Amino acid sequence: MSALNRRELLYATGSLLSAASMPFGVKRAQAADGAKPHFFIYAHLFFGADPSYLLDARPLALTKAGKMQNFTGVEPEPWVGANGTTALMSSVAAPLKEFKDMISVVNGCVMSAGFDGHEQNQSFIFTGSPFGGTSFIPQLNAAAPLALDAVMTSQLFGVSVANDGGTLTLDAGGLSTLGAAFAGASPLDLGHPTAKFLMAAMDTAGAGNGALSIGSQAMKKSFVSASSLSEQLKLLKFETPTTFDPMTGNPIFTVPLGFQLIEQFFRRGLSRSIVYNVFGNYDVHDNNACKAQPATFAKTVEEIVALIKFLKATPFDEATGQSMLDVTTILVGSEFTRTMRQLFVSSIEETGTDHNPLSNSFLLLGKGIKGGQVVGEGDMRAVDAEGNLTDVSGAHKSHDQQMIKIMGKPFDYETMKPLSVLPETYDVAQYLGFNAVANTLLDVFGVPSEAGPRRRFTAGGAVIPSLKPLIA
């Protein structure tokens, strides 16, 4: 027997807010329980991964000619798209074959051609500009907004996003505590007099055009959304680990915590998107790290396969039989690819690789994506008998005088096919760029143009078309 202290008494007896509140009914996917639940995952291969170990490989002839490293030592095999365009698959990526009909590949995708830095090209993925701006990912939530635009489980180096107000950035360990934070808390009842007063106060403060007013408007909107969100958060439940890594002390989960987050946040309709980094030693300027890429990418492929299998096996809605994969669009990629080799090393065996924004490769699959397609193609695909590269344009040479960077081929947006022409000058409008992928995703999510402005070739240029062959 012991006396309650004052705090415990007040908590135990409850407040007016809790006493007057009705328990909030909880539904699965509260905000997404209309006709079209649709979520997005971007798995970002952090920092500058080389897709020649995935689905944009090159023949071993280039390695034998000393043009390009390939530490698998295995001839890549064709990955033929249902639309007739072919990519080459590294032996390391072979486990992806199981999902060939559902995966579409975008190769030869030009990034921020004038910048080689990680941060500029990561910014380019998110915002279409090497200097940052409006990210397409929050825009995916514009058509029928869920409480959160996106959850990011780690920071992205140097990316400046203007519209990240609805994006929650916290590591998985922190996110997993949300349920505990809200458990037992009083519901936010919008009908309660104090809540009504606060909303009126936010409206009053929101009457002007200054920062406080605009913040107050956002606060009022958020306060209304918080009412249901906080009740949903109470239901978050994560596996309690019982085993721990003896070296790091980190917990070992039977289902990776990141996958648990995806399931919990999407099933409850809490967030439209989840962005997470796939960590690996991708930034292989160093020869030893470069040599280790077959092992590095074997693990990457294992993670991608595990994600697909998890989403496929996890029900989203038992009533309709939909799996998580049925309601999720997935993009896998990195900010740029890598040079084929470094100069000034004695042999191709001694090389590391540097940054290359002139070409990139992305995998797309899931809801709204027509699988089995290959769109776009990079150059430097063959060497002649003397070991010289045969398909390098003047436009390419203007950006890569050392001839060590694969570049996207010119692309025909009418036929959606790569062109074999070798232009002398570079015109961004004639190439497949990541902005086309971003615009495709906005279309896949049914985002009206006014809610999610489409990206352009350049400032003031025409809107870059969506990749229609990829849209189911």
Place this chain on the structure above:
Amino acid sequence: MIRLIVLALAVLVGGCRTTQDTGGFELKANGNSVGQFMGLDAVSKTISSRMLKQEGFQAQNFSLRRYLPGNNFGFGSGDLGELLGQYVVVNGNGEFKNGTPNAMNMSLWYLVMNRLATDVATVCLPESALPVTPVPAPVTEFSLAGIPNVPFTEAFEKKVKTMCAWPAEDAKKEETMLAYWTAIMGFQAPKAVFKAWRDWFLAEPSFAALPPEAAVREMTVAIFLQPHFLLSK
């Protein structure tokens, strides 16, 4: 009647304006920046400097984090306080994150400010009035056990206790309520905001019937969650 007038005023001043609805709050709207939450550290410091004793380690290191659970698994930062708006260092660059109001940080602000307001309201409960009952099992996974009481200053406790006379007329005097408002809000808000707060609590019938600790709790929450208290200008 007064309540209706207050509501009508609120509508006249702010109700005609539509809120920004961009499917994600832009950092700029109408060419102006969005006022962000000042963040966990700044608000904790404000509360500490206005309401708490400054001597002792606990007081000097007061943080609203005390109302949030720690990391369950012991890896990553696991710091939910980051979601209330906080400077984080990303590869050497300091950036203020999670400051723009969204449903998540608003939920957390609501949570921590309600818990702090509950602590403030305990001042209204005399020790002698506490019943001798078994301590109930924690109702939440987040046990409050072991967290020491917040060390309010005597001056602040005195102002709270004056309000604890609620619903007696002494607690409803303008100077009493203004002193309490100012003890928390300082001079961050225009006088009209205080007036709207006071008028609301005087006019709302359900507040008149509340026991003092509950009334103080509601009035305190209604200050803590004001845009003028939480948002940068």
